[in-house]
Amino acid sequence: MIKSFILTLTAMSLAGGLAQAQTSAAAAPTDPQIAMIAVTADSVDIDAGKLAAEKSSNPKVKSFAQLMVRDHTSVNKKATALAKKLNLTPEESDTSRSLKSDGDKNLEKLRGLSGAEFDKAYVDNEVAYHEAVIKAVNDTLIPNTKNAQLKSLLESAGPIFASHLNHAKEIQASLH
């Protein structure tokens, strides 16, 4: 119970990290920073997915985790290829750094859980995380992106993340 509470807090703080990107008007992210935020957000979810694919014994959770690894790896590959093509070197920012450290904290918490408790914590976090990512992409990243191709890539990622969110919510409902 306490562990789930801590996890919920972690999910909220991950969401907070992204919210930071959208509210701090003073520091509108540049294209290299946006590229880094996108790649980091993907990587964080890939790492959690790999852990869940390995640890969970619930077939639904396992298959969702594998989907996350597959899809986010593919999106990352596309994003990295585009950055290379555009000669754009992804640049770290406070947002990308906090995403990474929050992601690491989340992984640490998840490693300490097992069974149904792990499944619930992982899926709850996935719901909160995807909600936050979708909001950040729509409200902050896309409006601030200057390069048309990078903007188009972010726009294409929208339906994929929305599909992941729906999928995660379905599993969340089945776990309760």
Added chain:
Amino acid sequence: MIGTILRDLQQPEYIHVLINPLPVYGLVGGLIGLFIAICQRSRRATIAALVIVFISGAAAWPVYHYGEQAYDRVLSMADNDGQAWLAEHKERAEKLIWLFYALAILSAIGLIVPIKWPRASLPLAIAVLLVGVICLGSGGYISYAGGRVRHREFRNESPPKALANPVTAETTPAVSPGGSVAPAAAQVTIRDLKYSPETIEIKKGQTIEWANDDLTPHTVTSEAANKFDSGSIDAGASWSHTFSQAGTFPYSCTFHSEMKGTVVVR
């Protein structure tokens, strides 16, 4: 291990290959037994041999059935020569399969009729032996082409005839980024987790190419079991499939179940 075996058993091509020795090698055993039984004039031995011949002949039916089901799947996996051999294999089987059914019926007659007319036993056994030998030849002729579908090492002569419209093999780099190699009659684009157009109509024998223009891998998998399945199509890659049967085929993406499409073959 058991899970893998169960999954294998859901593949028609697997079952086809698993049981297809029966109508040939089973028959060889049955016919040798029948020959010895005839020489020894033993009714008991004749009955045993006829039962083996009956099972071997009747087994041609499931072999043929699963072969038909596997046709589209194997076609999409084979190279051009393999596709030509597959077409030849199918044509030969369609032409000659009735011989095996006739043999099964004849051996059943050979088992039942002598119960009332014992004198019919010998001529019927000889008839089964003769038809059985013809079946054996036919079986060899059919499987000769079948063995060359996937075994390149057995292809010591040129293929019977090339298919007019070869299918892109999904195992070759024909699944190339964005580009098409197979002469597809129609194209479906996958983008934003949608197949576009959602419903596509083609004629029998035509090929459809699915181009994955999305950011993630997708599949093109028929809702009906064992009709067609692309496996994972990477972002930027494509996959082609030739439809040899008329009908309406709903399909979806096994990764993203909300993605649905339909192929209508006239």
